[in-house]
Amino acid sequence: MLKETGFYKQLKLIYEQQSKSVEVGFYEDAPKYDDGESVTNVAFHNEYGGIGELSDGPIAIPPRPFMSKSFSESKGILNASFNENKTDIVKALKETGEKVQSVIRKNILDWSTPPNSQRTIAYKGFNNPLYHTGNMVNSVRYKIAGKDES
Helix, strand or coil: CCCCCHHHHHHHHHHHHHHEEEEEECCCCCCCCCCCCCHHHHHHHHHHCEEEEECCEEEEECCCCHHHHHHHHCCCHHHHHHHHCCCCHHHHHHHHHHHHHHHHHHHHHHCCCCCCCHHHHHHHCCCCCCCCCCHHHHCCEEEEEECCCC
């Protein structure tokens, strides 16, 4: 049996770093919209574009790459979190998840181009391309994945 020496603790820390990760985004267990549509499907079609359905028929959804923008804006967050929490991997991953989750939510709320079509504005009652009921913005979550050796 190995003793809990400084060297052993460092090896264990390295192993934990390699076996854990943080995942941020939308998950299948998020609440569905009233019409049964999943949040993951709505987020996908908003990110890449697609065809949506309004009460008066189909409508084209232009790409609004809010996730790509969010991840691009978040590149330095993981390194900063690890620099602040060198010995607590889980704390660094949680901090990273919380910060990236905030970036995604902010981009959903602040997104403005392309604007909603006149049909969509008439349906929603306002022009905020990535916000309607609040379900998508409230469904952004993070989770820590990987082996838990503690």
